Amino acid sequence: MLTQILINGILKGGLYALMAMGMSLIWGVMNIINIAHGSFIMLGAYTTYWFFTLYGMDPFVSILLSMVLIFFLGFFIQKYIINFVIGASLFITLLLAFGIEILINNLALLFWTADVKSVQVTYGGANTEILGAVIPTVRLLAFLLAIAVSVILFIIMNKTWLGRAIRSTAQDLEAARLNGVNVGNIYSITFGIGTAVAAAAGTLWAVIFPISPTMGGHLTLKSFVVTIIGGLGTMMGPLVGGLSLGIVESLGTNWFGSTFENLISFTILVLVLIFKPNGILGKKE
């Protein structure tokens, strides 16, 4: 029983980590809390749904396509909309992101209706049993893919010129500019990467859960909690935050009941803010 609960938690945590990764990146580099993050996850999920329904494309293949598509969407939204408020007060950026969220969600409601949809892959209900615990195959695949995407992102951020440019922009804007980094471009690319990772999370979400245009709000909240718990400014933050949240939620709902899921998430959030204000892995200011 306990093994099963832990496995449920870890598998869920992997998905949380991936969801939060994009938000953490955008927040860390641009100091924008992207309230619309969940909407990009939703768009990723719907892209997958349509590729699957119209062309029969397997979600684990179409994940690349949805990432590319949503990358460009994010890139252009940053370049032509968000760019105007870069450096403005937090309140203004929040407001803009909020507006983008409302716009995306309502367009989705208009075009795709509020009907609940789901991606029915043939291996949907398959599972393997190890030591009396059931491991659902899709969740395991989604978990592994989440880890893979995180690792790739980690390598990009640490080993490539682009990654170094992004990080230096986050650390010291002036110094980055002096060294020939085109900050405007870097912002757009970062936002694009952030939304592309959100789309990846959306794809995996669609494989496991049913989707609807209003699914994003709840996921924004979860990503936010994970980002704070893990700590900003480190690539490992979302991973640690996601896994901790997944496991604690699983154990907590088991002990106290499912109705307290959100209470548990936010209690952890408050505890982390009190005892480690910069998150579990966050650096001291």
Added chain:
Amino acid sequence: MFSRKLLLMLTSFLLVFAFSFSAYAENVIKLGCAISFTGSKSRTGKLYVDSYKFAVDKVNEMGGVNVNGKNYKFELVFYDDKSDPTESARLVEKLITVDKVDFLLGPYSSGITIPSSIVARRYRIPMIEGGGASSKIFDKGNKYIFGTLPRAGDYFRSTLEFLTKQDPRPEKIAILYADDKFDVSVGEGAKAIAEEMGFEVVEFEKYSEGASDFTSAITKAKKAGAEATLVAGHTEEAINFIQQSKELNYSPNLLALTVGPSEADFRKALGKDANYIYGVASWSAEMNFEGTLFEDTQAFVKQFTDKFGYDPDYHNASGVADVAIYKDAVERANSLDPQKVRDAVAATSGLKTIYGPVDFMDNGQIIGSSVVLQILDGKVRQVYPASGYDAVYPMPEWDKR
């Protein structure tokens, strides 16, 4: 398909505006309704909008409502409550004070019905609603609210009764319910009935509305050896619950859900995994009742499906009954006075509708019962009380479907 839906949506928006601005005409009875065109409740809200319109058109086609020898037409005034209870209360007030509607039709969902029914009482305008069944709507001594969904606490009574008739009779039952007003009433009612019938409730758990993860709850039910699991929630949660039960290989003898099985997108989303899932409803298309607006249930189902392109479920039937009740009550009252019509609605006795005969309890809720449904071969069938389709019990294991 896609563009048709879009067109339908645009039309409904246009209708909202058209109705809102239409000038007052002679010999018209205005029925006001604030309901969810957008937001999280819009999916089911649309079912009521369709039904109200369908029934009103039918009444007008049949010559309207006869009051004092004069013929009146029904006219609907719609507003979008955006699935927000506060907005709904505000709009109902606007319907009464600005649009001067004669009577009110209800919104969808218990949570939204509660505040708007209180506004109806404040202005003493009767409201008949087909979309809220929580006891919290009816236990406030509100004399102006009438509901056509049966008592939430009784929803699972027929399912539990069905279980007592099985051999071997199951003993252990798990009950899961969302923490909104309606489902809390359903869950608590089911627990009381189950214990009264001698079942052991091994898991009784509340989850937050909109929850997507049921793995803990399912793991617990599996561990406790629950032979039947009853879930009171919403479509999205229902789909999640079934998918995750399959993922975790949890296959009880009976899995019953309140909302979901009777809805087309539940079956579409789950495909063959939806087979054998049990549902519950105050009405099913297999029933046959004579009606005043339509010849009988079957005639209604056919005309409705022809017009809207989807099979009506109990939401639709309940909505149609609401309009039928108004026609009957206004004619009996022979007046448009809200107080007289309210009294006539309360005195409704055995009114024949395609939804079944209508009588109200003192608190304004319909005296009704629920039937057990099961999805057999992709179709929703009534399996208890018997209607010609045999229930498959216990449900086959997941890999044998």
